[in-house]
Amino acid sequence: MRRRARGVLLALLGVGALLSAVDAQGPTAIPRGARGLPVPLSEGAPPALASGDRVDVYVDDAGLARLGLAVADRSAHRRLLSGVLLVALIPPSKKTALPTALLALEPYQAQDVALSLAVGLKLSLRPAPK
């Protein structure tokens, strides 16, 4: 009888430990010193991109031109950042029309990207070359 009770107790403790482990591995595992910036992806998320991948962040040239920051090749996208850690990627849902990426950035990079988003520039991600 005692053995069965102990079994039940151990099973309950096991479930508790499993639940807390799942919680700890949530989508906001940002490295220490970095800042997690949520970024809506106007061009959608590149296929086969997953949490933990490194990505390059591009800004659209039409938006830059609108702000008087045009570059020579308008068809190109200006690369804002390289080799950024993708912490999490959330597909479009009822709450948000666009997929959203959580990027781990240096604090000054987070300011740069927040500035770009605040003035209406569209950002896109591409897998960083390995």
Next chain:
Amino acid sequence: MKTTRLAVSLMLALAAAGLPQRARAGDHDPFIPPGYRAMPLPVENYELQFVKKGDRIDVLTTFKAKLKGGATEFVTATLLQNVLVSDAKEPVCDGRPGAVLVLLNPNEGQYLTLALKSRKIISIVLRAKDDNEMHPMQMASFSKLFR
């Protein structure tokens, strides 16, 4: 039979142990430490997806700054660092922003109010768990970003 009773009692005891915490989570009168103020901060829905109660965030603000020659330029500054999120609320109806409830000292509360009332654009960034370090930050501008 006795084992079943024991298991049920154990589960009830575990559930009871978790009750006070759950009651606090759903409470509309959140716990505010002495000397702090709780302030609602509207955030975009895409930002809200990653924020939860207990997270620490930095608050950034974007505004048009006047340069020396009289021209204006958009800049982004880190307004507040290491702010505790006391609650996160989804929008009541579609098309409206959600909100996070942040705990601030009175001084920080004034700065955030100033930014909100002067219609500055507010962004939030999440911090790593247990990362409480604060550093002075230079403002970001396009003249520095695209030289």
